[in-house]
Amino acid sequence: MQKKITGSFLKYIGVWSLLICLIAVIMWFYYYSTISANSFWLDQYKLIEFSREILDGELRLVGMRTSRLNFNFPMIHYLLTPLIAITASPWAIYVSAAVAYMLGILIMGLTLLKHRPFSELLIFVSLSLTHVWSLYYSSFPWPPNYIPLFLSLFFICFFKYLKNSKNVWFFHAASVFLNIIFQLHTMSVVLIIGFVSALIILGKLPRYRHWFFQVWIQLILVCPWIIYHIFFIDWANEPKYHSSLFKDFLSPAEALINYLSGFGLTREHTLYLGYGTNTFPYENFWFNWLSVGGVLILLILLWTLKQIHSLQKGRVISWKVIHLHLLPYSQEEKDFNKSYPIALYCMFMPTLFYIFSGIVMFPHYFQFLTPLLFLMVAVLPGQLESKTFRKIAYYGVILFIINQGSFSYWRSWEEYNSPYLDDIGYTKVLAYKIAKECRDKPQIRFLSRREIKNADEMFHYRFDPQFESLNRTGTEDCHSIMVFQNKLLLQSPIVSWYLQQLEPLKKMEVYNNQIWITGKQ
Amino acid sequence: MDHGQTMKLLKWMTFLILSLFVIIVALTFSQETARNLEKNFRKNIIRSFEDSGMPTQLDDIEISFWPLLIKWPLLNIARNSASQLPNSWLQIFKSIKLSNCTLSISPGWFRFNAELQCKEVYVRHLQVRWLEVESLNSALSRDFFFVHSDFRNLEGKQRWWNIILKTENLIINGKNISHFHLNYYFSSHTELVIEWPNLKEKMHLINEPEQLRVVFPGVKKNYGFLSHSLHAEINSLWQNSL
Numbered sequence: 181m182q183k184k185i186t187g188s189f190l191k192y193i194g195v196w197s198l199l200i201c202l203i204a205v206i207m208w209f210y211y212y213s214t215i216s217a218n219s220f221w222l223d224q225y226k227l228i229e230f231s232r233e234i235l236d237g238e239l240r241l242v243g244m245r246t247s248r249l250n251f252n253f254p255m256i257h258y259l260l261t262p263l264i265a266i267t268a269s270p271w272a273i274y275v276s277a278a279v280a281y282m283l284g285i286l287i288m289g290l291t292l293l294k295h296r297p298f299s300e301l302l303i304f305v306s307l308s309l310t311h312v313w314s315l316y317y318s319s320f321p322w323p324p325n326y327i328p329l330f331l332s333l334f335f336i337c338f339f340k341y342l343k344n345s346k347n348v349w350f351f352h353a354a355s356v357f358l359n360i361i362f363q364l365h366t367m368s369v370v371l372i373i374g375f376v377s378a379l380i381i382l383g384k385l386p387r388y389r390h391w392f393f394q395v396w397i398q399l400i401l402v403c404p405w406i407i408y409h410i411f412f413i414d415w416a417n418e419p420k421y422h423s424s425l426f427k428d429f430l431s432p433a434e435a436l437i438n439y440l441s442g443f444g445l446t447r448e449h450t451l452y453l454g455y456g457t458n459t460f461p462y463e464n465f466w467f468n469w470l471s472v473g474g475v476l477i478l479l480i481l482l483w484t485l486k487q488i489h490s491l492q493k494g495r496v497i498s499w500k501v502i503h504l505h506l507l508p509y510s511q512e513e514k515d516f517n518k519s520y521p522i523a524l525y526c527m528f529m530p531t532l533f534y535i536f537s538g539i540v541m542f543p544h545y546f547q548f549l550t551p552l553l554f555l556m557v558a559v560l561p562g563q564l565e566s567k568t569f570r571k572i573a574y575y576g577v578i579l580f581i582i583n584q585g586s587f588s589y590w591r592s593w594e595e596y597n598s599p600y601l602d603d604i605g606y607t608k609v610l611a612y613k614i615a616k617e618c619r620d621k622p623q624i625r626f627l628s629r630r631e632i633k634n635a636d637e638m639f640h641y642r643f644d645p646q647f648e649s650l651n652r653t654g655t656e657d658c659h660s661i662m663v664f665q666n667k668l669l670l671q672s673p674i675v676s677w678y679l680q681q682l683e684p685l686k687k688m689e690v691y692n693n694q695i696w697i698t699g700k701q
Numbered sequence: 702m703d704h705g706q707t708m709k710l711l712k713w714m715t716f717l718i719l720s721l722f723v724i725i726v727a728l729t730f731s732q733e734t735a736r737n738l739e740k741n742f743r744k745n746i747i748r749s750f751e752d753s754g755m756p757t758q759l760d761d762i763e764i765s766f767w768p769l770l771i772k773w774p775l776l777n778i779a780r781n782s783a784s785q786l787p788n789s790w791l792q793i794f795k796s797i798k799l800s801n802c803t804l805s806i807s808p809g810w811f812r813f814n815a816e817l818q819c820k821e822v823y824v825r826h827l828q829v830r831w832l833e834v835e836s837l838n839s840a841l842s843r844d845f846f847f848v849h850s851d852f853r854n855l856e857g858k859q860r861w862w863n864i865i866l867k868t869e870n871l872i873i874n875g876k877n878i879s880h881f882h883l884n885y886y887f888s889s890h891t892e893l894v895i896e897w898p899n900l901k902e903k904m905h906l907i908n909e910p911e912q913l914r915v916v917f918p919g920v921k922k923n924y925g926f927l928s929h930s931l932h933a934e935i936n937s938l939w940q941n942s943l
Contacts, residue, residue, distance in 0.1 A: 428857065449910065629910035630849075631930040674911045677837055678931070681938050 216605020312442025441474025
């Protein structure tokens with residue numbers, strides 16, 4: 181008996197170590213290339229500056245404004261404050277999003293290894309390490325990008341509660357994590373609906389005193405935002421908030437497919453992307469390839485929902501039954517192999533409300549599906565009795581993993597090979613070049629297919645300290661500098677023609693980018 | 702849920718959906734519904750053009766549901782006030798007057814068809830000057846630039862519509878054209894197709910990052926309106942070279 185326990189423990193440690201090594205190697209390869217090649221917008225600036233204000237004793241009651249001009253919740257600033265206290269480097273904040281994502285995969289992986297079949301762990305980890313949007317969003321700081329870590333923590337607590345509903349503290353912990361997720365992005369409110377419906381359907385509602393206790397905790401967590409809106413806000417000077425409800429009935433479905441497949445990231449410019457990867461000359465190939473993946477995952481998802489739906493007991497819907505289900509621990513589902521997939525199903529289903537809402541949506545609105553989606557897909561093969569169907573499910577999932585992984589890792593290579601020099605990791609490269617060549621501090625201009633833009637405040641926020649710290653040995657009066665990717669010359673005949681009209685004083689090349697000293701034109 | 706329960710639920714749902722449909726159809730026969738819709742339609746049209754700085758006159762609208770027709774004696778869209786973007790491509794049009802019109806709407810395959818039939822359409826626009834660039838095989842607009850959001854807004858509103866415009870008399874900057882017929886529709890997110898069925902001609906307006914490209918099938922030369930910042934840069938180069 182002792183031998184058996186030691187053997188399984190060793191196997192457990194072995195698999196766990198292997199998993200950590202695998203995640204570390206793959207993630208290192210991905211993040212090494214992509215974190216440096218990320219843009220820096222006003223939102224990242226505010227994340228850093230608002231957290232600094234908290235450190236200076238100015239406690240924030242609300243977060244930054246949303247694109248609809250209303251205020252976000254302040255949770256993210258409090259979460260980042262300890263990190264800002266240690267380091268002021270924006271780069272460290274970028275790394276924190278990646279570390280949070282990895283941590284989420286590791287702890288969720290550990291839970292699956294302990295409680296679920298090994299195949300589920302493999303599928304979960306493979307999807308987490310390849311899914312296009314999830315990986316992309318985990319490479320820079322933005323409030324919704326920390327959701328996967330907290331959703332993993334939520335699921336761990338929720339599953340512990342499903343296994344043993346006597347330990348009601350897991351219910352409270354899960355609810356608190358859900359509140360944090362909601363504060364990181366309000367579109368994840370559907371997870372709260374899913375959580376409550378899972379508790380009702382599985383007969384896991386705790387005693388009434390715990391309901392009330394939890395409602396109080398939830399109110400306390402959101403009270404800074406409420407207090408600000410009741411006592412401090414100057415409504416007379418508030419801008420008019422926008423509403424996007426009932427505006428575009430195709431947008432939610434389009435954004436969901438985009439989130440599932442990642443095809444939106446093959447475009448260099450889209451709304452709320454800043455700028456993505458310049459996939460030229462393979463843009464159409466990757467778009468079509470990922471669209472095929474989108475259809476595949478949609479079919480797998482529908483199949484999973486159908487299979488889990490059939491797990492639920494045949495029940496008559498009546499007022500009496502509904503009343504019974506609202507009673508604590510009434511008709512409780514004690515079989516974890518049933519309650520686990522049903523819980524995932526209940527958590528996912530309210531997402532479909534958005535499809536009919538007409539809200540204008542974007543892929544990042546669906547970040548609350550990471551890692552819920554991966555956990556759901558992982559349970560599919562185990563729910564199939566027929567060997568043939570199980571094989572089809574495995575092949576489908578493997579194909580999707582290849583589909584997503586091929587683009588994700590090609591993208592990271594491309595970002596490494598041909599970044600934009602105004603990206604977070606490359607401003608110092610530009611600063612070094614300018615310090616070496618120029619006697620003055622020239623105006624820096626970035627050229628893309630869409631526009632020629634002057635380096636803005638967000639660029640100078642990072643560039644100026646780096647530039648000032650360098651030993652300036654330049655002898656040229658540069659006056660103006662034009663920066664663009666090499667591939668732009670092939671990609672755009674008009675821009676190429678425009679560049680031919682210029683007579684630069686000097687042309688330089690670094691990281692497949694051109695830096696032209698244009699002087700006074 | 703057993704088979705009987707499922708059937709019962711299905712029957713109830715079918716009954717509810719049918720009832721809702723009947724209520725909606727009954728409402729369309731009410732005079733009050735038509736009056737409210739006329740008021741809202743007028744307000745929305747005027748507001749949407751005024752938001753773009755174009756005062757609009759639209760009076761005496763008549764709406765009927767079976768078949769779906771909207772009639773008006775005069776719709777006058779004028780651009781009087783100065784714009785925030787004075788040289789945006791949309792500023793080419795100074796005024797459009799549509800007299801004695803009937804707009805009929807019918808469902809088609811994956812699109813709605815909207816046929817606008819007017820007695821007279823009067824259009825006043827500015828002349829566009831072009832700069833020939835031989836190496837690009839293209840002519841670029843000298844005075845007007847392209848704003849991507851204008852195209853996106855138009856596409857957002859008319860993506861699912863096939864618009865047909867017919868008029869007995871079209872007057873463009875004082876020049877008369879009788880029996881004018883034009884169709885337009887979006888063939889993709891980035892492409893608007895304009896057809897003249899009588900002349901068997903077509904024009905494609907393609908939203909590209911650098912420009913709005915105007916392509917005539919069969920003609921090798923393109924026309925283009927550059928994006929705002931590229932236009933400003935290239936314009937300053939032209940000014941310097943003059």
